[in-house]
Amino acid sequence: MMQCPHCAHPDYILFGKNRGAQRYRCQACRRTFQTLRRGKDPALKEQAQKLHLEGLGLRAIGRILGVHHKTVSRWLVQAAG
Template sequence: MPTCPKCQQTERQNKAGRTESGAQRYKCMRCGHKYTPEPKPRGYPEEMRKQALQMYVDGMNLRRIARHLGVHHRTVSLWIQAYAARISEVPLPEEVKEVEMDELFTFIGHKKTGSTSSPL
């Protein structure tokens, strides 16, 4: 039987519903104090946050990460923003010593041809 944290009474402790997270609440019938004997820790496990960050770094989008972990996509976004804020600013080198470039072609639009073409 749980012990009232206010009066230390162990008898006459009645169940008084549950918290939003599902933990059992009790009411001491001696002093009337309502309490949760062992409240669940708030928030999500750190391991889940690390997993979300790793998925994001690997290229997965926020909504897919959220579906996979069973959380809201905004929650994943807040985790990533919080982690980014903790990272110290990376110092940029003062002088660029070597640059590598590749050729890149970009095609915009397409060739327009008429629907009826007749050879002349």
């Protein structure tokens, strides 16, 4: 069952749409949320790491994956911790 990602409360109501995605409003904390996550597929980040370990540069990885090379750089820094 779905619950609020902010307070984990199970009670919510429909609260309109955002770019076609259903929005919900928590009955406990009154914050809104939606079920769809934004951002790139986590598999792309994993593939970027593998390509980097194979010795490819940031720009080459970006071209292969269809993302900006600065995005690839940020992913690798985040993965390094």
